[in-house]
Amino acid sequence: MVTTKAQVKQEKGRIVKKELFTIDAKTIGAGSLKCSWDPSGAYLAVSGQNKLLHIYDRSGQVIDELSLSGVCIGLDWDKDGEVLSLIESGSNVVTIWNKNLRKSQTIDTTFKEGLSFLSWSKVGPQLAVGTIKGNLLIYNKRTQRKIPVTGKHSKRIATGAWNLKNFLAIGSEDKTVSVYSAEGECTETTSVKNEPLDIMFSEMKADKKATKQENTISLNMGRKTIYLYNLSDRDNPIELAFQPKYGTITSYRWFGDGFMMLGFSEGYFVVISTHMKEIGQELFSSKVFQTGAVTDICYSPALRRTAICGENSIKIMEVSNWKQITDTFTIEGNYGTCESMTWSRDGAIISVATTQGHVFNFLTKVPLINACYGSKWARLSSLRSVCISDCLITQQTSDIDMDVAIEPQFLSLGPAHLAIGRNNHVWFYTYLEGKQQLVRENEYLGTVDSLYLNDTYVAALAENRVQLHMIVETKDSEDERSRMFPDGEDIRITCAELTKDFLIYATTKGSIFYFLLDDWLMATEYKHDKGIGIKKLYPNNSGTRVLFIDDNNEGWIYTPVNDQCVKVPGFSPTISRIMWDAADWGFFCAAEGSCSKLYSYIYSPHAVSNNSINLIETTKQPVVAVPVLTHNGVVTGQADNGNTIRVTLTSHDNIAPFNTLP
Numbered sequence: 001m002v003t004t005k006a007q008v009k010q011e012k013g014r015i016v017k018k019e020l021f022t023i024d025a026k027t028i029g030a031g032s033l034k035c036s037w038d039p040s041g042a043y044l045a046v047s048g049q050n051k052l053l054h055i056y057d058r059s060g061q062v063i064d065e066l067s068l069s070g071v072c073i074g075l076d077w078d079k080d081g082e083v084l085s086l087i088e089s090g091s092n093v094v095t096i097w098n099k100n101l102r103k104s105q106t107i108d109t110t111f112k113e114g115l116s117f118l119s120w121s122k123v124g125p126q127l128a129v130g131t132i133k134g135n136l137l138i139y140n141k142r143t144q145r146k147i148p149v150t151g152k153h154s155k156r157i158a159t160g161a162w163n164l165k166n167f168l169a170i171g172s173e174d175k176t177v178s179v180y181s182a183e184g185e186c187t188e189t190t191s192v193k194n195e196p197l198d199i200m201f202s203e204m205k206a207d208k209k210a211t212k213q214e215n216t217i218s219l220n221m222g223r224k225t226i227y228l229y230n231l232s233d234r235d236n237p238i239e240l241a242f243q244p245k246y247g248t249i250t251s252y253r254w255f256g257d258g259f260m261m262l263g264f265s266e267g268y269f270v271v272i273s274t275h276m277k278e279i280g281q282e283l284f285s286s287k288v289f290q291t292g293a294v295t296d297i298c299y300s301p302a303l304r305r306t307a308i309c310g311e312n313s314i315k316i317m318e319v320s321n322w323k324q325i326t327d328t329f330t331i332e333g334n335y336g337t338c339e340s341m342t343w344s345r346d347g348a349i350i351s352v353a354t355t356q357g358h359v360f361n362f363l364t365k366v367p368l369i370n371a372c373y374g375s376k377w378a379r380l381s382s383l384r385s386v387c388i389s390d391c392l393i394t395q396q397t398s399d400i401d402m403d404v405a406i407e408p409q410f411l412s413l414g415p416a417h418l419a420i421g422r423n424n425h426v427w428f429y430t431y432l433e434g435k436q437q438l439v440r441e442n443e444y445l446g447t448v449d450s451l452y453l454n455d456t457y458v459a460a461l462a463e464n465r466v467q468l469h470m471i472v473e474t475k476d477s478e479d480e481r482s483r484m485f486p487d488g489e490d491i492r493i494t495c496a497e498l499t500k501d502f503l504i505y506a507t508t509k510g511s512i513f514y515f516l517l518d519d520w521l522m523a524t525e526y527k528h529d530k531g532i533g534i535k536k537l538y539p540n541n542s543g544t545r546v547l548f549i550d551d552n553n554e555g556w557i558y559t560p561v562n563d564q565c566v567k568v569p570g571f572s573p574t575i576s577r578i579m580w581d582a583a584d585w586g587f588f589c590a591a592e593g594s595c596s597k598l599y600s601y602i603y604s605p606h607a608v609s610n611n612s613i614n615l616i617e618t619t620k621q622p623v624v625a626v627p628v629l630t631h632n633g634v635v636t637g638q639a640d641n642g643n644t645i646r647v648t649l650t651s652h653d654n655i656a657p658f659n660t661l662p
Helices: none
Strands: 002-005 007-010 018-023 034-037 044-047 052-056 062-067 072-077 083-088 093-098 103-108 115-120 126-131 136-140 146-149 157-162 168-172 176-180 186-191 196-202 216-221 225-230 238-240 249-255 259-264 268-273 282-287 296-300 305-310 313-318 327-330 338-343 349-354 359-363 370-373 376-382 385-390 400-403 410-413 417-422 425-430 437-443 448-453 457-462 465-470 482-485 493-498 502-507 511-516 521-527 534-539 546-550 555-559 564-567 575-580 587-592 597-603 613-620 625-631 634-639 644-648
Touching: 018 052, 034 072, 034 338, 034 349, 044 072, 044 083, 052 093, 062 093, 072 115, 083 115, 115 157, 126 157, 126 168, 168 196, 176 216, 196 249, 216 249, 225 249, 249 296, 259 296, 259 305, 296 338, 305 338, 313 338, 370 625, 376 410, 376 625, 385 417, 410 448, 417 448, 425 457, 448 493, 457 493, 457 502, 465 493, 465 502, 502 534, 511 534, 534 575, 546 575, 575 625, 587 625
Parallel strands: 002 613, 157 196, 370 410, 493 534
Antiparallel strands: 007 644, 018 359, 034 044, 044 052, 052 062, 072 083, 083 093, 093 103, 115 126, 126 136, 136 146, 157 168, 168 176, 176 186, 196 216, 216 225, 225 238, 249 259, 259 268, 268 282, 296 305, 305 313, 313 327, 338 349, 349 359, 370 376, 376 385, 385 400, 410 417, 417 425, 425 437, 448 457, 457 465, 465 482, 493 502, 502 511, 511 521, 534 546, 546 555, 555 564, 575 587, 587 597, 597 613, 625 634, 634 644
């Protein structure tokens, strides 16, 4: 067996660029606004100058609307995404909107003055609220207890942040910074030279691996310097100054292991390290905007990319390579300057607010959801769009693009139908040319774990049971075949597959069942050695052989014709997917993890020797990807940025032509 590197071709483009929806100033009012994605990335909260709060879903549909008494000056989601809190100009109450109940309530702070700041804890149920006179309230949403803290600050609370230990740092216009416990006890107070802005907790880069204690308070001090205050080294604060040509500090963010990125009023973007050996050294510096300021910086850990906004555009950079801007979103028209951004936690959508009250929402990542049948495969091309391709045809003009009813959690593909689903609800479409239409909606008794199609039937695995029924409903309900598996109450199904002739499913007790569709009866049952459970099934196209993975992470091939089961040699315990070659019945590929290793196997059931299964080669490839299908030794999959990749297995270098992508 030989291990070699693969030949990989990937589509051009590093990030998805598509405008999903726009919220205009007519809806939220002309002028500055507040917007924020909830932690799940399902809901976007927006409030502008017209004294309304709007909640949108990922497609731009309004979920709820709430009238306010004043203009929103701050909003924040709690750590669970259950509730949204907001404060309004001139008001001393906090408005709480409950996502599950779609209802709102107000919390009276008991302070007479207006509010200026609010922030939810990262790890607990506490909400911190500051006032224009320097008072503080800590509210516990579970117990509804209110803890007022007064007399610590003499002027407006301007900024604040929680750390992972549930301590709160507060910055006031009186040029003091205080640290509080979740019970309101002041544990630290220090004075600074200028007004503290944008307080954050993080951890300075050190020789040892980061402990995630977040023991360093950072703040933008009067837009002139960055002040670092280490709670473990209180006597040695650090003040970072930058080149005068950069202008004032407009925005900064921590990322990675103690790194910091900063934006400046003269259009510069700078990256530094906070390691003591590297303090004062710039790792990267570039003038990204020629005439305007960097107005905001937003970092997506999911994408490992940074968005920088200013003027009328958003520029994307990869943190692994600061040498160039990889993508640019330009907003054409008289919409004002890009002012602030919020990125959904999964990195799928970035929302950009402008000074004239518009919010532009761009798709930056497509969820990696796909399915295949034979040489065809389907994947999301947008949140509510599916693209179906044939790996034998490289021209993208042959792709079938379909808009679907919802943003799906899973896809399933058959010879003539596409199924999309979310929770227990599934939509079925025909996709053949000229016949792309919805043919059925179905709700199942439990959340669907996986779905399988052939030309006539669908099998839905939900809560360890399989429901088998026809895809298209018949006019006469008596003619529609349907059946629930298993028959016994003590049997739990772990996985299933559907071929042209068989429903195949496996159980926690190590049994594999073959149900013959034409005769509508159970054809055979196989019991695995010692009743070891089976967790994945991979039948060939006809179902005459099935490769399965048991609870010991071992691979086996079962042949129902002679009831024989053979162990797969050299089977890695980290194999995540098996792909029978659609063009060669005796070849299959096993993919490890994120497709970093691809194992080529030959299956020869009629071999004279006892070695009917042989591992012939291992292919290494550098692109993180989700493998989908194999045809004639070429693996088609999706890279982590959503692009299509094609990997020619080294076992097929001399026999399979490599089709380059356009």
